[in-house]
Amino acid sequence: MPDITFILADGSERGLEAPEGVSVMAAATGAGVPGIVAECGGSAMCATCHVYVDEAWAHRLPAPLANELEMLECTAAERLPTSRLSCQLKLTAALQGLVVRIPDRQQ
């Protein structure tokens, strides 16, 4: 059960535990973390589950596939080098302690 920390748009932190295999998006929406809209439900079709991955973690994630890269061009908040769609980030034991920041808007 990896722990994840979300830094919300207002700067506050929200930590939660989620089972391996679920996406960061599903963990967030399941726990009611505000700021992850995830309209399309995880198909990389809407860019409303955008997060900034903490720099310490960014390089430890698998690189985005073409469909995620395409959708990252559609984020409402500024796209940064650490931008990812949280629906495409699957939790594994290696991501124990992952930290992601939620942008101030998704739409």
Next chain:
Amino acid sequence: MNETANLPELDDDPYSAENLIDPYPMHERMREAGPVVKLTPYPSLVACARHEQVHAVFNDHATFISGAGVGLSNFNLETPFRPKSLILEADPPLHTQTRAVLSRILSPKAVMQIRATFTAVAEQMVERCVEKGRICGIHDLAQIYPLKVFPDAVGVEDDGRENLLVYGDLIFNSMGPRNALLARAAERMGPVTDWIMTHCRREHLRPGGFGDQIYQAADAGEISHEQAPLLVRSFLSAGVDTTINGLGNALFALAHHPGQYAKLHADPALARPAFEEALRWESTAQTFYRTAVRDCKIAGLPVAENTKILCMLASANRDPRRWPEPDRYDIERRPSGHVAFGAGIHGCVGQAVARLEGEVVLAAIAKRVRRIEVAAPHTRRLNNTLRALDTLPLNLIAA
């Protein structure tokens, strides 16, 4: 040999008039019978009616393929009635290539470009409905709006657009059995196939529209020029009847839930979640199929190679294992994870456009209409795949 023999079996026919008119009792029977069930009238398929399995099947496209058709008919055994879709009825690597093109043309960023136009048309049409007061929610709004804005965006000329309704009705009926609904839809086709294929040709498409952009992708070598008209056809078959009924069902939901409508009227910013929740509560596309590419398991239960798997989207969207109080239409619910647009690599590529249409129409109503009253009982248009209304008599009380 018969490994599926131990699955629970129900004698329900999802395509009977009774179940098409009111599918929800059948959905509950199927969900409660087990994660995978058999249906006596269709021995060649197994069905999943719970959210977890529908979601899992859609997300395992390597095992559960689309290339053998996403309806009841198995293209490994029967010839499809039309040339196969290059996206809906395709698997990777072909699907990856065509999907990338459509996905870019219909991306959220591209949809921002059409937002102002779609909003203006919605406001004009809603204004006319408010002036009339008594309307048919389908003929005066849910049907004419998508039939105007979407073919405009694709770049299809005005004349003959009613052919798109006939075509959509046939396509979605064709995913069920060869029953009377399909026979009637096929009878109405006549010259419509020619009209559709003619209007998929570049010279009939407005330069710069979604359709023309497909040909631009062919010019750029991303797809072939032979593939281009079939991809334009996907816009025309998937982009009209779906949103018409998505809007119609949303109007139905709001008319029957005055408390929810009052919230929307008080805060038109709820238009987008109100549309989203309507998709969950009364899903337009009720069912899609996949085909098992090998002997495999769903929820630990064996499924034989080449079995058609009926995925009950609308049932998954009301599965109490996934949704608290699933039968309640609640516009403040966060229904992320509903499968009304499917899920996985075949998740509806036009969903950003569909959401835009739903949002701007409901927002325009919310601003101009204080109350929506049911003026007379609705009637249904039965279709093997779509949850569709024929008439929806409403009184709009102006704000």
